[in-house]
Structure formats: structure tokens, C-alpha cells
Amino acid sequence: MEIEQTSLPGIGLKHEFTTHSGRRVAVVSHRSGRRDLIIYDRSDPDRACEAIQLNDEEADALVELLGAPRIVQRLNALHSEIEGLVSIQLPVLPGSPYDGRTLGDARIRTRTGASVVAVVRGPQVNASPTPDFRFSAGDVVVVVGDDETTRAVADILTDG
Amino acid sequence: MHDTAIVFLELGGIILALGVLGALALRAGISAIPLYLLAGLAFGQGGILPLATSEDFIAVGAEIGVVLLLLTLGLEYNAGELVSSLRSNARAGLVDIVLNAAPGAIAALLLGWGPVAAVAMAGVTYATSSGITAKVLSDLGWIGNRETPVVLSLLVFEDLAMAVYLPLLTAMLAGVSLVTGAISLGIALGTVTIVLVIALRFGRFIEAFVSSPNNEVLLLKVLGLALLVAGIAQELQVSAAVGAFLVGIALSGELAHEARALLMPLRDLFAAVFFVFFGLQTDPGKIPPVALLALLLALVSIVTKLLTGSYAARRAGIARAGRMRAGIALVPRGEFNIVIAGLAVAAGAHPDLGPLAATYVLILAAFGPLAAKLVEPILTRLTRPPSPPA
Numbered sequence: 001m002e003i004e005q006t007s008l009p010g011i012g013l014k015h016e017f018t019t020h021s022g023r024r025v026a027v028v029s030h031r032s033g034r035r036d037l038i039i040y041d042r043s044d045p046d047r048a049c050e051a052i053q054l055n056d057e058e059a060d061a062l063v064e065l066l067g068a069p070r071i072v073q074r075l076n077a078l079h080s081e082i083e084g085l086v087s088i089q090l091p092v093l094p095g096s097p098y099d100g101r102t103l104g105d106a107r108i109r110t111r112t113g114a115s116v117v118a119v120v121r122g123p124q125v126n127a128s129p130t131p132d133f134r135f136s137a138g139d140v141v142v143v144v145g146d147d148e149t150t151r152a153v154a155d156i157l158t159d160g
Numbered sequence: 161m162h163d164t165a166i167v168f169l170e171l172g173g174i175i176l177a178l179g180v181l182g183a184l185a186l187r188a189g190i191s192a193i194p195l196y197l198l199a200g201l202a203f204g205q206g207g208i209l210p211l212a213t214s215e216d217f218i219a220v221g222a223e224i225g226v227v228l229l230l231l232t233l234g235l236e237y238n239a240g241e242l243v244s245s246l247r248s249n250a251r252a253g254l255v256d257i258v259l260n261a262a263p264g265a266i267a268a269l270l271l272g273w274g275p276v277a278a279v280a281m282a283g284v285t286y287a288t289s290s291g292i293t294a295k296v297l298s299d300l301g302w303i304g305n306r307e308t309p310v311v312l313s314l315l316v317f318e319d320l321a322m323a324v325y326l327p328l329l330t331a332m333l334a335g336v337s338l339v340t341g342a343i344s345l346g347i348a349l350g351t352v353t354i355v356l357v358i359a360l361r362f363g364r365f366i367e368a369f370v371s372s373p374n375n376e377v378l379l380l381k382v383l384g385l386a387l388l389v390a391g392i393a394q395e396l397q398v399s400a401a402v403g404a405f406l407v408g409i410a411l412s413g414e415l416a417h418e419a420r421a422l423l424m425p426l427r428d429l430f431a432a433v434f435f436v437f438f439g440l441q442t443d444p445g446k447i448p449p450v451a452l453l454a455l456l457l458a459l460v461s462i463v464t465k466l467l468t469g470s471y472a473a474r475r476a477g478i479a480r481a482g483r484m485r486a487g488i489a490l491v492p493r494g495e496f497n498i499v500i501a502g503l504a505v506a507a508g509a510h511p512d513l514g515p516l517a518a519t520y521v522l523i524l525a526a527f528g529p530l531a532a533k534l535v536e537p538i539l540t541r542l543t544r545p546p547s548p549p550a
Contacts, residue, residue: 006309009245009316010236010294014304028304031417038304044543046482048304 014038035059064123087117087144090154094137097160104131112152114145170214174203178432189299189533191292193494194526196432197518200439201447211440218437224387225434226502227404228427229495231386233290233319234408235420239359242320242409245313252310252472253317259464261286267457273510276332280504283325284517285461289494289525290315296489296529300536307473307482311489314472322496323352323406326399329500333507334397344397351398355406367415375422382411382419383426401499431495438498438518441505446515454519461524462531465490481539488535492528497521 006014008028016026016038024040026048034053041049054062092099098106108116119126119133120140126133135141143153177199178192185192203211211218246253264285268278293315297303327348331341358366370385372378386407393403411419469487478486501517 007241007244008303008309009241009312010290011303011312014309016306026304036304040304040306041540041543044479044481044540046306046478047485047540047543048301051301051304 037062061123064125067125084146085144086147086150087142088150088154089120090141090143090157092135092137092139092141092157096135096137096157098135098157099137101135102131103129103133103135106135106156108143108153108156111156112145112149114143114149114153116141116153117144118142167214167217170211171217174199174211174214174218174436175429175432178436182432190529191289191295191492191494191525192432193289193292193435193498194522196435197439197498197522197525200436201442201444201518202439203436204440205443215440218433218440221430221433222437222502223400223434225427225430225432225437226401226499227386227390228423228430229291229434229499230401230405231382231408232420232423232427234405235411235416235423237316237319237409238412238416239356239363239409242316243356243360245316246320249310249313249317249472252314252468252475253321255471256314256318256468257286257321259468260461263457263460263464267453268513271510271512273513276335277504277509277513279329279332280500280509280513281517283322283329283500284493284497284520285457285464287318287322287493287496287500288315288465288490289492289496289528290319292492292494292525292529293489296492296532299529300532302485302489305482305485307469307476307478307486308489310472310476310478311469311486314468314490318496319405320352323402324348326402326500326503327397329503330399331397333503333509347396348398348402351393351396352402352406355410359410359412363410363412366410367413370411370419371415375418378415378419379422382407382423399503434502435495435498438502438505438514441502442514442518446512447519450512450516451519454516454523457516457520458523458527461493462491462527479543481543484535484539485532488528488532491524491531493521493524 001017003015003017006016008014012028012030012032014026014028016024018024023042024045026038026040028036028038028051030036033056037050037052037054038048039050039052041047103116103119108114116129117127118141119129119135120142121136121138141153141157143150145153178196181195181199182192185195261282262285264281264283265278267285268274268281273281293311297305297308297311302308324345328341328345331344370378370381372381386404389407390400390403393406394400408416466484466487469485469490470483473483473486497517498521501514501521504517505514
């Protein structure tokens, strides 16, 4: 995929690309920090038919929404590439002994050999959480290991 | 009444009137520049409400307005952008000069105003108002359009061309000999080059001197530096406006952004004063005889800008609708054209030049943005394929 960069003197920078299905999309980054998401007209490919102005928070949210499923996808791809490697997503249920406790407390790697690679909380993905990361009910824990070790992690998260 | 009281009453009346006019322009969706010019015409000699005492203050305010217009314009660009746009758009930029300087120059020669007025009128019809065009682009949501970089780089080219043109015009208006004129042009070109090189290589030293965490200090430093350089430039016959423009270019990045935000309110005030001042100097009674000529000149220069935009956009591989948009975006004339005419009037050019330029800018500053707004739905309808069967 080729991303074309154009400078807009006095305004900022524009990055654009054409999608697989032939639509043109661009992001205009204004010097003031404002960003516009541009979608080009199908019949007049030079014309921006939609220009959506995003503030910092909205741009971050869009990035996360587009990026979060990609992390799981990439993990699944990794999983099918290496035989015997399993990645599963385990929910932290209300009433779990680790609801409100830290990743370090669970000592998952020491006890099972499997690794916690990410914790998904709502739209937010915490990749490579540190030992002081605090679980809370509703989190989805992404674990990589083999069949046996990942099952052991599921037991720890439900029964302690 | 006391003198001070009269000055305050007049200034207050003018500024308040400008505020009301600005609100009207905002509601109508047009640039406020034509309305400011009309206000100046009304307050000036032969107008409906001539001023008594505050013209001196307004005259100095107008000069500061020009310096601030050019300073904030320079702050929008950085040296890298100028150099790269000069490299990639030189050909389109030259077409722009030839096509759009010609109508004014030819008109002045046909009227028998002489070569100096021809050079001034060439500038009046050449320069697109980057202020109005930038606003049109953003109001109509054209910033993301693929022809927009072409339009913007033409504007950059024009602004750089001004850095050469204004000193040339200043020298010619001063009536200096060919040799002196060549020297001052040489000085101008040399200064522009030196400033670009300094900004590219040593920009951070200037920024280190100017930059301050305190807004007040930053504002005073930037404004002081700009006025000082403008004064030196004026003394060297390079034109104060160009000096201020170069100061703007030398500053870049976050600092330029902050300085611009601080200067904007000042610029809005003094630029409005500048347009009023130009109106003040123009006798409204002299407008009707030149109105037809101004209209004709405006029509011709709409066509030449359309051709320029089409040509430049086609070179960038833009389709037909986009080429039209590029052309129409370039139509508005505004601040620069009045700056140029103002220089010529101050130097005692032909008495009809001021009214002609004022009428011409009135037409194109008002009509340009409207034309762009009207053209958009037509172009969209033309490019839209027949709706698919339900």
C-alpha cells in the first residue's frame, strides 16, 4: 500500500491512499493540531465529499477502534503460523479472585509458563501490561502459551 | 469640543461601524474587505460623513496594517515550503504572472497612464488574495481536495513574486534612474536570498532569540523585530511590506504558530484600518466614470485566473472539475492589490488609478467567494453519473 504525502503550504500536511476497493481516503494534519478525515467522491476523485474534523480525543478513539481488532487478528495469525502455540482470550468475571488485584499478584508466567500479552478493557488495548497492572471485572486477558498452560491460566483467573 | 474627544468619537464610530459591517459580511458569507473599502469611501473626502481630525492616526495605522498583513502571511510559511514550491511550480507560477499581469498592464498602457502605472496595474490584476482564497477553501471544505495543493503553491509563488515585485515598484514609483532601480532590485533579491538561507540554515538562532514562554514578551519581540526590519527595508527602497514578510518567513514551527495566534487580533484591527484608509483616499465621485472599465477588467481577469488554475491543475493530473475549482479559487483579489494600488496612489500616480483599483477589488473580493460557492453544486451535478436504476 502506498501512502502519498503532500505538503499544504500554510496549512499542514496531507496523507492519502487508495483502498483495495478503489476509494480514496486522506488525513489532513493542520499545524494547529486539528485533523480532518477526508473521503473522496467516487465520481470526482479530486473532490473531498466528506471532511470530518476530529479533535485529539476523537482521533485517538478512532485509532483505537481501528487498531484494537487488528491486535487480536495479528495474534491469531501468529498462532496459526506456529504449531502448538495457542492464544486465547480469557474474561475476568465479576467475583474472580483477581478482580481488583494486579498482574504481579497472579504470578501467571511463574505458575503456568504462559504469557499475558495484552489486556483489553472496553475499546482500549493495554499491550504488554506491566506487573502492576490492576485487573478489573470485564477485562479480557489475551494469553499466549500451549493448550495445557493456557487452560491453567483460565483456572487461576476463575479460582485463584 | 476638545481635539482628543473628536479623535475618540471618530475612531470609535469607524471601528464600531466596521464591526457591524463585519457581522453583516459574516452573515452573508462574503469577505469583509469590500465592505471596509465602502466604509472608507463613505468617511473620506466627498463621502457622506467626512472625517475631521483622525486621518493622521489612520494613515499610520494603515501602514502598520500592511506590515502586520505581510508578517502574519510570512508566519504561515516556512522557508522549506517556499523553496520546494518554487522548484516544483515555477512553470505554473510563470504562466500565472504572464496571464494575470497582462490585463492590468495593457489597460494602463491603452489609457495612456505610462509605464510606471502599467507596472502598478499589472500587480493589481496579478495577485490573488491569499487571505480570501484560504478562507474560501476552508469554508467550502476544499482543503482536502486534490487540486488544493496546486492552488496553495500558486499562492506561495505569488507571495514570493511580491517580494521581488514590491521593491521594483517602490523604486519605479520613486522615479529613480535605471541604475538606482537596478541597485535596489539587486538589494531586494539579495536580501530575500539571504533571509531564505538564514531561515533554512540558522532559523533556530533567531528562534532562540525571539522565543519566550511569556506571551507578552513574545508579542513585543516579534512585533518590534518586524517593524524594525520593515523600517530598514523601507529605507533601502525594498518596501516595508517585504521586510515584514521576510521576518515572518524566518520564524517557523511552533514559535511561528504561537506568534501568529498572538498577532491575529492586532492584524485584524490594523488591516481593517488599512482598507478604510484606502477608501478614505478615494473620492467616491470618481468611481462611476471608471466603473465600467473596472467591471471589464474584472471579467477579463476572472477568465485569466480560470485559465491559470486549469493549466496548473492539469499539470498535476487533476480531472476537469478539479481544474475548474482550482481556477475559481484563484479569482478573489484583496489585500495585496490594494497594497500595490496604495503605494502607487501615495507616489502620485494617475488620479484614476486609485478609484479603478478600489472598484476592481470591490468586485472581485465580493464576487470571487460567491462564484466559488455557486460553482460547487454545478460541478458536482455535472460529474455525477446518471443515478443507477432502483
